[in-house]
Amino acid sequence: xxxxxxxxxxxxxxxxxxxxxxxxxxxxxxxxxxxxxxxxxxxxxxxxxxxxxxxxxxxxxxxxxxxxxxxxxxxxxxxxxxxxxxxxxxxxxxxxxxxxxxxxxxxxxxxxxxxxxxxxxxxxxxxxxxxxxxxxxxxxxxxxxxxxxxxxxxxxxxxxxxxxxxxxxxxxxxxxxxxxxxxxxxxxxxxxxxxxxxxxxxxxxxxxxxxxxxxxxxxxxxxxxxxxxxxxxxxxxxxxxxxxxxxxxxxxxxxxxxxxxxxxxxxxxxxxxxxxxxxxxxxxxxxxxxxxxxxxxxxxxxxxxxxxxxxxxxxxxxxxxxxxxxxxxxxxxx
Amino acid sequence: xxxxxxxxxxxxxxxxxxxxxxxxxxxxxxxxxxxxxxxxxxxxxxxxxxxxxxxxxxxxxxxxxxxxxxxxxxxxxxxxxxxxxxxxxxxxxxxxxxxxxxxxxxxxxxxxxxxxxxxxxxxxxxxxxxxxxxxxxxxxxxxxxxxxxxxxxxxxxxxxxxxxxxxxxxxxxxxxxxxxxxxxxxxxxxxxxxxxxxxxxxxxxxxxxxxxxxxxxxxxxxxxxxxxxxxxxxxxxxxxxxxxxxxxxxxxxxxxxxxxxxxxxxxxxxxxxxxxxxxxxxxxxxxxxxxxxxxxxxxxxxxxxxxxxxxxxxxxxxxxxxxxxxxxxxxxxx
Numbered sequence: 001x002x003x004x005x006x007x008x009x010x011x012x013x014x015x016x017x018x019x020x021x022x023x024x025x026x027x028x029x030x031x032x033x034x035x036x037x038x039x040x041x042x043x044x045x046x047x048x049x050x051x052x053x054x055x056x057x058x059x060x061x062x063x064x065x066x067x068x069x070x071x072x073x074x075x076x077x078x079x080x081x082x083x084x085x086x087x088x089x090x091x092x093x094x095x096x097x098x099x100x101x102x103x104x105x106x107x108x109x110x111x112x113x114x115x116x117x118x119x120x121x122x123x124x125x126x127x128x129x130x131x132x133x134x135x136x137x138x139x140x141x142x143x144x145x146x147x148x149x150x151x152x153x154x155x156x157x158x159x160x161x162x163x164x165x166x167x168x169x170x171x172x173x174x175x176x177x178x179x180x181x182x183x184x185x186x187x188x189x190x191x192x193x194x195x196x197x198x199x200x201x202x203x204x205x206x207x208x209x210x211x212x213x214x215x216x217x218x219x220x221x222x223x224x225x226x227x228x229x230x231x232x233x234x235x236x237x238x239x240x241x242x243x244x245x246x247x248x249x250x251x252x253x254x255x256x257x258x259x260x261x262x263x264x265x266x267x268x269x270x271x272x273x274x275x276x277x278x279x280x281x282x283x284x285x286x287x288x289x290x291x292x293x294x295x296x297x298x299x300x301x302x303x304x305x306x307x308x309x310x311x312x313x314x315x316x317x318x319x320x321x322x323x324x325x326x327x328x329x330x331x332x333x334x
Numbered sequence: 335x336x337x338x339x340x341x342x343x344x345x346x347x348x349x350x351x352x353x354x355x356x357x358x359x360x361x362x363x364x365x366x367x368x369x370x371x372x373x374x375x376x377x378x379x380x381x382x383x384x385x386x387x388x389x390x391x392x393x394x395x396x397x398x399x400x401x402x403x404x405x406x407x408x409x410x411x412x413x414x415x416x417x418x419x420x421x422x423x424x425x426x427x428x429x430x431x432x433x434x435x436x437x438x439x440x441x442x443x444x445x446x447x448x449x450x451x452x453x454x455x456x457x458x459x460x461x462x463x464x465x466x467x468x469x470x471x472x473x474x475x476x477x478x479x480x481x482x483x484x485x486x487x488x489x490x491x492x493x494x495x496x497x498x499x500x501x502x503x504x505x506x507x508x509x510x511x512x513x514x515x516x517x518x519x520x521x522x523x524x525x526x527x528x529x530x531x532x533x534x535x536x537x538x539x540x541x542x543x544x545x546x547x548x549x550x551x552x553x554x555x556x557x558x559x560x561x562x563x564x565x566x567x568x569x570x571x572x573x574x575x576x577x578x579x580x581x582x583x584x585x586x587x588x589x590x591x592x593x594x595x596x597x598x599x600x601x602x603x604x605x606x607x608x609x610x611x612x613x614x615x616x617x618x619x620x621x622x623x624x625x626x627x628x629x630x631x632x633x634x635x636x637x638x639x640x641x642x643x644x645x646x647x648x649x650x651x652x653x654x655x656x657x658x659x660x661x662x663x664x665x666x667x668x
Contacts (some may be wrong), residue, residue, distance in 0.1 A: 153663030238634035286631040297620040301488035329487030
C-alpha cells in the first residue's frame with residue numbers, strides 16, 4: 001500500500017469545490033486541508049460546502065500559513081484568482097512550505113508572457129524549494145492549447161492552427177453567465193471590455209503556449225472581444241436575455257507570424273449557442289479536422305485536469321513548468 | 335545557431351522514406367546515414383528513392399554497424415519490422431553505438447506485454463549507454479492509445495473507453511490493401527488469420543498502454559480479427575474486390591477489467607469504407623465524444639510522429655520509454 005499523496009485545497013469557489021469532490025474520489029490522494037477567506041465557509045467541514053454534503057473531516061481555515069505548516073501537504077491545488085500578481089504571494093507561501101502547486105490561475109498557463117520577472121522569481125523559488133509549479137485547466141490548459149499541440153504531433157508540416165470553442169452559456173452557472181455579459185446592453189458590454197472587466201482570461205497565454213511549444217516566433221498576439229447579440233429572447237434558470245441585448249461573448253486570440261495569422265483561437269460563450277462544440281483545424285500535412293461534440297464541460301473538466309495533473313507534477317523536476325513540459329496528461333485512477 | 339541533431343534512418347520502406355522526407359524538411363535535423371538491406375536500394379543516394387528524387391547526399395548502406403560507427407548519430411529512426419524479437423539485435427546495435435532510438439516497431443509501443451525479458455534487457459542496455467528507446471507511430475502510438483489517454487485527462491471518472499478507427503483502404507498503398515486481406519476469399523482470410531499472417535500488429539499493445547497509464551489492472555486483453563465482406567464490387571488503383579469477397583479487416587482489441595469490457599479498440603480497414611474517421615468515446619465524467627473527420631492519415635502521420643518525437647526522446651532520461659512517459663508530443667518546427 002502506497003502512502004496517499006497529501007493535498008491541500010486553496011480556494012473554495014466552484015472549481016475548488018469540484019476539486020475537493022474529485023480528490024475525495026481518489027484512493028491515492030488524501031485531502032488534509034482547505035483554505036478560503038470567505039467567512040461563510042471558514043470553520044465549516046469542507047463537505048458541508050458540497051452538494052451532497054458528505055462529512056470530509058477537514059475544517060476550512062482562512063489561515064493559509066497555519067494550514068500549510070500543520071498539514072505539510074505534498075501538493076496544493078490552488079484555485080483563487082486569475083492574474084499572476086494577485087496570486088504571487090500565495091504561491092510564494094505554498095512553495096516556501098515545500099509543497100508542489102497545481103493552479104487554475106489563468107495567467108499561470110504561460111506566465112512569462114505578461115509577467116516575465118514574476119515568472120522567473122517563481123521558477124527560482126520552486127527550484128530552491130525542490131517543488132514544481134504548474135498552471136493548467138480546461139481553458140486555458142487543454143482545449144485551446146495542449147490539445148492542438150498534441151494533434152500537431154501527427155503532422156510533418158503545420159501552416160496554421162484554428163481552434164473553436166463554442167459554449168452554450170445557458171447550461172452553465174450564474175457567475176459564468178454574468179462573466180460573458182449575458183443580458184447587458186451592447187454599449188455597456190463594450191464599456192466593460194474597455195475597462196478590462198469582461199473577457200476570457202488566458203486567451204493570449206494559450207496562443208503564447210502553442211507558439212512557444214512549436215518554436216514559432218510571433219510578431220504579435222492580438223485579442224478581440226465582441227458581444228454576441230441575441231437574435232431572439234432567451235431565458236436561463238438564472239437570467240433573461242431579451243432580443244437585441246448581449247447573449248454573450250466572442251473572444252478571439254490571434255498569433256501573427258511573418259505577417260500571417262497562424263494561430264486563431266475562437267471562443268464564443270453565449271446563452272442560446274445552438275451547436276456547442278470544441279473543434280481543432282490544422283492546416284498541415286496531413287490536415288486535421290477534429291470535433292468534440294458538445295465540447296468539454298468547463299468546471300468539472302477543469303477540476304479533473306487539476307487533480308489528474310498531480311502525479312505529473314510530483315514526478316517532474318523542480319521549477320515553474322508548462323503543460324508542454326510534462327508527460328501526457330491522463331485520468332488519475334479512482 | 336544550434337548544432338543540428340544527427341539522424342540515421344534505419345529501414346527504407348514506405349514509412350522510412352516518409353521519415354527521410356520529413357527529416358530533410360527540418361532545419362534542426364541532419365540526415366547523416368541511411369540503412370537498408372534491399373540490394374535495389376543499397377549504394378544509391380537516398381533521395382533517388384523519393385518521389386521527387388532530390389539529391390540528399392546520403393548513400394544507402396546495408397552495413398548498419400559501419401554507418402553507426404562512421405556517422406555517430408544522435409538518434410536513429412528505426413522502421414524495419416513489427417516484432418520485438420526480430421528487431422532486438424538491431425536495437426542493441428544502435429544503443430551500443432550510444433544513439434537514441436525512435437522506432438515504428440509496433441510491439442515496441444508496450445514491449446513488456448509480450449516480451450518482458452527483452453524489454454528489461456532493452457531498458458538496461460539503454461540505461462547503460464545513456465540513451466532512450468521509444469516505440470511510437472500513429473497506430474499504434476497515437477490514435478488508439480496516446481490520444482484517448484490525453485482525452486481522459488479532463489475526466490474525474492472514466493468508466494470505459496471506446497476508440498474507432500475506420501480506414502478506407504482504397505485510398506492507401508498496395509501493401510496495406512494486401513495486409514488487410516482485400517480481394518481474398520473469406521475462408522482464405524480466416525486461414526491466414528489462424529496462421530497469424532493477417533491482422534493489425536500492436537492492437538493488444540495499445541490496450542495494454544492505456545490500461546498501464548490509467549493504472550487499470552486488466553483480467554485479460556482479447557483480440558478478434560474478422561473479415562469485412564464486400565457488399566458490392568470495388569476497384570482500387572491496385573486491385574479488384576468482387577462482391578462477396580473480403581474487402582478488408584475488422585480487428586478489435588478489448589481490455590477486460592473486473593469482468594467488464596472497459597477498453598474497446600475497433601479498427602476497420604477495408605476497401606470502400608464509407609465514412610472514414612477516428613473517434614474516441616469516453617464513458618466518464620464528463621463524457622467525451624471526439625471525432626476526427628477522415629481520420630489521421632496513416633503513413634505520413636506515422637513518419638511525422640517518429641520525427642516529431644526526436645526532441646522528446648533526446649530530452650528524456652535514459653531507458654526504454656513509452657508514450658505515457660514523455661512530454662506531450664507536438665510538431666517539430668521545419
